[in-house]
Amino acid sequence: MKRILSIDFTRGLVMILMVLDHVRDLMHVDSVTHTPTDLSSTTAAIFLTRFVTHFCAPIFVFLAGTSAYLSSQNATDKKRNRVFLLKRGLWLILLEFTVVNFGVWFDIGFHLYLFQVIAAIGFGFVVLSFLSRLSPRIVGSIGLFIILTHNILPLIAIEQESILKTILTPLFSTTAIPLTEKTTLVMGYPPIPWIGILLIGFGVGVLFNRPQNERKSIFLKIGLISIALFFVLRFINIYGDPAPWSAQKSSLFTVLSFINITKYPPSLIFCLLTLGGMFLILAMSEQIENHFTNIVSVYGRTPMFFYLIHWYIIHPLLIVILFIQGFSWAEMDFASGNFGRPKGVESGLNLWTVYLVWITVVCALYFACRAYGKHKASHKNWWLKYI
Numbered sequence: 001m002k003r004i005l006s007i008d009f010t011r012g013l014v015m016i017l018m019v020l021d022h023v024r025d026l027m028h029v030d031s032v033t034h035t036p037t038d039l040s041s042t043t044a045a046i047f048l049t050r051f052v053t054h055f056c057a058p059i060f061v062f063l064a065g066t067s068a069y070l071s072s073q074n075a076t077d078k079k080r081n082r083v084f085l086l087k088r089g090l091w092l093i094l095l096e097f098t099v100v101n102f103g104v105w106f107d108i109g110f111h112l113y114l115f116q117v118i119a120a121i122g123f124g125f126v127v128l129s130f131l132s133r134l135s136p137r138i139v140g141s142i143g144l145f146i147i148l149t150h151n152i153l154p155l156i157a158i159e160q161e162s163i164l165k166t167i168l169t170p171l172f173s174t175t176a177i178p179l180t181e182k183t184t185l186v187m188g189y190p191p192i193p194w195i196g197i198l199l200i201g202f203g204v205g206v207l208f209n210r211p212q213n214e215r216k217s218i219f220l221k222i223g224l225i226s227i228a229l230f231f232v233l234r235f236i237n238i239y240g241d242p243a244p245w246s247a248q249k250s251s252l253f254t255v256l257s258f259i260n261i262t263k264y265p266p267s268l269i270f271c272l273l274t275l276g277g278m279f280l281i282l283a284m285s286e287q288i289e290n291h292f293t294n295i296v297s298v299y300g301r302t303p304m305f306f307y308l309i310h311w312y313i314i315h316p317l318l319i320v321i322l323f324i325q326g327f328s329w330a331e332m333d334f335a336s337g338n339f340g341r342p343k344g345v346e347s348g349l350n351l352w353t354v355y356l357v358w359i360t361v362v363c364a365l366y367f368a369c370r371a372y373g374k375h376k377a378s379h380k381n382w383w384l385k386y387i
Helices: 005-027 044-074 078-105 117-131 136-155 163-172 191-209 212-236 251-258 268-285 291-300 303-324 351-378 382-386
Strands: 112-115 175-178 184-187
Touching (some): 005 044, 005 268, 005 291, 005 303, 044 117, 044 191, 078 117, 078 303, 163 175, 191 212, 212 268
Parallel strands (some): 112 184
16 A cells, blocks of 8 residues: 555654653653643643644544545455454553553553553444444544534433443543552543544545546645634633633633643533644645654554654653652652652652754654654564554
């Protein structure tokens, strides 16, 4: 299958931003004690550092659906392709709860299992392995219906202790589920809304069969309409996001309140802004190939490898930083979700140093991704399809 530069570039761009978010999460001095989007305690710089990374997960998930469509079009055996989707989905879920979770927490006891973006994509592939028998238009319509309507669910009165509430909550909302006395499953990425994004991505995949000029025009229109709808719905402040905006202590913070949209789970308004931005990036990167797009596309061509390896670069770096700051191994807390950061004691880096670490890590990842991309292109081992 011939690679599409605009997809690789767009995916690479958001993955670079993703590293910024994870470096900030692990290393910023206030990350374990303050929420970066809490307007009562944050600063504009911290808020915007978090805000720009909102675009990462929805675009990553959407393009996973698009790539699944493009792969299915090149598959001669449709049944075999559906089986591959099922296996890959299950494989991603397994990776999430083993390799990824350990990379995030460095907790050998696995006290906290986090269902996040890789598991959400895996769950989506499992669902897609059955839905792909339908036309891309129908699959995309199902995804669009989910995104348009899932914000209605919290408005429906359901008895707190009912079986229906127990079943629906982890599928649609972030929740913590005790597994044992010492182990908890956190549904950080409730699967149904994220599946909606992935299914839309699958349905939109058909547009990449069109000539570049035509799809560039379509992407531009979709992007502008989506962002216009974002502003309209957000201004009305009635439906589309469970966190309404309000006037704040300054004009700047009122603007921040306006764009302080809900990612967990991804609200309709969140999707309009982030996916609208994605369509604009796709449109702008069509028919453009230069040194910058080629560099960024190196990351976008190796998404799973990039995602897995970056945790095992930034987390050991955090441990080194903690040692440099004078903490001993015994003081480090891995079991309670602190990433190893000691409880009750200030640790970590200020914001400008977080940016410095981010840039350094991204540069290091370029060489690793380029080498892996060349290896994958020249070898046909079956397992390379899964990473």
